[in-house]
Amino acid sequence: xxxxxxxxxxxxxxxxxxxxxxxxxxxxxxxxxxxxxxxxxxxxxxxxxxxxxxxxxxxxxxxxxxxxxxxxxxxxxxxxxxxxxxxxxxxxxxxxxxxxxxxxxxxxxxxxxxxxxxxxxxxxxxxxxxxxxxxxxxxxxxxxxxxxxxxxxxxxxxxxxxxxxxxxxxxxxxxxxxxxxxxxxxxxxxxxxxxxxxxxxxxxxxxxxxxxxxxxxxxxxxxxxxxxxxxxxxxxxxxxxxxxxxxxxxxxxxxxxxxxxxxxxxxxxxxxxxxxxxxxxxxxxxxxxxxxxxxxxxxxxxxxx
Amino acid sequence: xxxxxxxxxxxxxxxxxxxxxxxxxxxxxxxxxxxxxxxxxxxxxxxxxxxxxxxxxxxxxxxxxxxxxxxxxxxxxxxxxxxxxxxxxxxxxxxxxxxxxxxxxxxxxxxxxxxxxxxxxxxxxxxxxxxxxxxxxxxxxxxxxxxxxxxxxxxxxxxxxxxxxxxxxxxxxxxxxxx
Numbered sequence: 324x325x326x327x328x329x330x331x332x333x334x335x336x337x338x339x340x341x342x343x344x345x346x347x348x349x350x351x352x353x354x355x356x357x358x359x360x361x362x363x364x365x366x367x368x369x370x371x372x373x374x375x376x377x378x379x380x381x382x383x384x385x386x387x388x389x390x391x392x393x394x395x396x397x398x399x400x401x402x403x404x405x406x407x408x409x410x411x412x413x414x415x416x417x418x419x420x421x422x423x424x425x426x427x428x429x430x431x432x433x434x435x436x437x438x439x440x441x442x443x444x445x446x447x448x449x450x451x452x453x454x455x456x457x458x459x460x461x462x463x464x465x466x467x468x469x470x471x472x473x474x475x476x477x478x479x480x481x482x483x484x485x486x487x488x489x490x491x492x493x494x495x496x497x498x499x500x501x502x503x504x505x506x507x508x509x510x511x512x513x514x515x516x517x518x519x520x521x522x523x524x525x526x527x528x529x530x531x532x533x534x535x536x537x538x539x540x541x542x543x544x545x546x547x548x549x550x551x552x553x554x555x556x557x558x559x560x561x562x563x564x565x566x567x568x569x570x571x572x573x574x575x576x577x578x579x580x581x582x583x584x585x586x587x588x589x590x591x592x593x594x595x596x597x598x599x600x601x602x603x604x605x606x607x608x609x610x611x612x613x614x615x616x617x618x619x620x621x622x623x624x625x626x627x628x
Numbered sequence: 629x630x631x632x633x634x635x636x637x638x639x640x641x642x643x644x645x646x647x648x649x650x651x652x653x654x655x656x657x658x659x660x661x662x663x664x665x666x667x668x669x670x671x672x673x674x675x676x677x678x679x680x681x682x683x684x685x686x687x688x689x690x691x692x693x694x695x696x697x698x699x700x701x702x703x704x705x706x707x708x709x710x711x712x713x714x715x716x717x718x719x720x721x722x723x724x725x726x727x728x729x730x731x732x733x734x735x736x737x738x739x740x741x742x743x744x745x746x747x748x749x750x751x752x753x754x755x756x757x758x759x760x761x762x763x764x765x766x767x768x769x770x771x772x773x774x775x776x777x778x779x780x781x782x783x784x785x786x787x788x789x790x791x792x793x794x795x796x797x798x799x800x801x802x803x804x805x806x807x
Contacts, residue, residue: 347713351700356749359700389700620699 326438327616328447329454330495338463338499341615348611350619351580352388362391365621368421369395370413371436371448372428377582377606378448378457382425385613391621394421409433410440413501417441420557423621426450434464444620446613452486452546455515458581459492459610463500468535474501479531481507481562482589483513489581490540505531507562512542512553527561532571538579538588539564551626555588562589569594577601637778637801639793642761645777646675649759650682652775653728656757663726664753666694668743669714671732674794675761679730694718696729701742706799716746723751728775732790734760737771762801764788 324564332407333341336415351359367386371379379395386393394416399483407415409428416424423444431451438445450457464475484490486587498521503524506513513524525531529591532561542548542558552558578600580592590616592599635662637645654660660683667676673695680691699716699741729743740758759775782788782803789802 344713347715349695350716354749355751359749360745361700361702622700 324432325620326439326445326447327456328434328445330456330492330499332456333495333499335499335501338496340620341460341612342464342467344618345460345503345608345612345615347390347569348614349435349608351614352607352611358388358390360390361618362389362621364384365391366417366420366424367391367393367423367617367621368419369393369448370416370426370428371396372398372409372426372433373449377449377609378427379425380467380611381606382446382448382457382613382617385467385617388610389614389617391422391617394419399613401583406507409437413437413441415622417443423617446616446620449488450486452453452543452575453488453491455492456487456496457609457613457616458489459460459496460468460616461605461609462489462493462538462579462581463496463599464608464612465579466497466502466577467500468604468608470535473497474500476502477505477531477533478536478538479505479507479525479528479534479536479606480540481528481531481564483512483542484508484540484542485512486546486548487540493538494520498522502536507531509552509558509562528568532568533573534605535573535576536579537564537572537576539584539586539620540581541583541589564590564594569597571596574599579605581605635802636799637737637779638679639691639764639799642777642792642799643803646678647682649775649777650686650692652724653679653757653759654683654686656774657726660689660691662724662754663728663753664692664694664718664720664722665728665759666696666722666743666747667731668717668729668731668739669695669697671790671792671795672696672730674792675732675759676728676730676795677794679728692722694722696743696746698742700744701745703738703742718750721751722747722753724754726755726756726757727753728759730759732761732786732792734758734763734771734773735766735788736777737767740771741769762788 425446425448427448428450431453434445434447434532494504507525630704665676665680667673680693683691695717696717699713757774760773761777761778762780764780765776787804787806791800
């Protein structure tokens with residue numbers, strides 16, 4: 324593995340082996356000293372050209388738990404605001420001695436370009452509405468921990484699919500691992516062309532309350548998600564996971580959300596805080612899967628000793 | 629995959645060595661009451677289980693067995709691509725206990741150095757001892773075994789094979805000239 328840019332093209336075996344490795348890091352994070360020296364002396368640079376709290380902090384925590392050093396960058400305070408090009412920024416950070424780059428950018432494909440320019444291992448921390456592969460890994464790990472396997476599970480993804488890189492990566496990961504994925508959204512928040520996506524669609528959340536997993540997405544106002552909706556109350560009435568709807572779901576089912584949550588819109592506050600909400604395990608698992616991917620990209624194999 | 633000839637230990641030899649080492653571990657630790665055996669993946673794990681079984685018979689006590697993967701503590705991580713990690717699981721808190729690390733072959737000592745670092749992150753044992761089925765020499769670090777099944781003089785160009793039934797379907801130790 325030289326880069327980790329997309330969920331596309333990963334086989335079931337490859338995906339499973341990354342999840343198995345992540346399980347070992349779940350164990351590491353539960354130790355009295357949750358830190359291992361595996362990446363001592365390596366430097367991971369965080370290039371977040373788009374705001375992020377949880378993904379950036381999660382990558383930093385993952386790198387530090389592997390004893391790597393981290394460098395961080397935020398667009399507001401950088402030379403980008405002085406007109407520096409993306410390429411020059413990336414090459415400058417490479418020259419400082421970064422061994423790997425975590426890139427988040429509002430433009431689809433930016434992490435690929437940066438990988439070409441720098442020749443460094445690049446981890447995609449989210450590009451536009453395209454891919455967010457470590458989110459898909461942590462979601463798959465969380466579901467696997469809860470149900471033992473994704474094989475045969477019914478997963479419904481509800482909300483702003485059109486603007487969601489999480490949905491794109493999740494659809495690929497979940498279906499590769501054997502789950503059946505149903506997308507639930509107003510027409511205006513579904514992609515114009517679903518093409519060959521391995522999914523079904525439904526018109527209202529009431530049609531998917533028999534799912535094993537309901538995965539909720541927020542309306543992405545920053546990508547224009549709110550402008551295509553008639554009104555929020557109307558959205559909630561057809562697509563919000565209210566307490567009343569949650570009560571109709573099976574007692575074995577779970578609810579997930581990648582955050583940030585808009586309580587009272589896509590998810591009722593009581594549902595978000597319910598024991599069958601996996602929001603907190605999702606965040607905790609994020610650190611473990613990012614450790615696994617960093618270790619895959621920067622670690623090495625045993626010599627014969 | 630069968631053991632290449634010439635074989636230097638057969639199943640009976642391994643059985644006798646394990647029994648002797650178990651007795652030595654019990655003797656050194658005055659009955660093994662606070663001993664935890666920690667097997668280093670891969671073949672240290674079944675060896676630790678065998679030692680625990682024999683010590684359990686001798687002392688009529690149950691000895692906890694843990695497993696340790698040292699993949700995250702190696703000093704050669706930057707030189708090779710990664711493989712999977714095996715499971716690290718220690719059933720009890722090692723702090724204050726006598727931990728006996730168990731491995732199949734003691735060679736450069738680098739694996740044991742890594743295992744000591746890993747243990748230090750898991751707790752603070754009262755004492756750490758080392759049991760190895762085969763000590764083949766060529767140490768690169770100041771490390772020695774407390775319990776040895778067989779001292780096996782080798783040249784660095786040779787490869788030592790340890791096969792155990794639990795993993796390889798048969799018991800045996802052999803030396804092979806590296807191709």
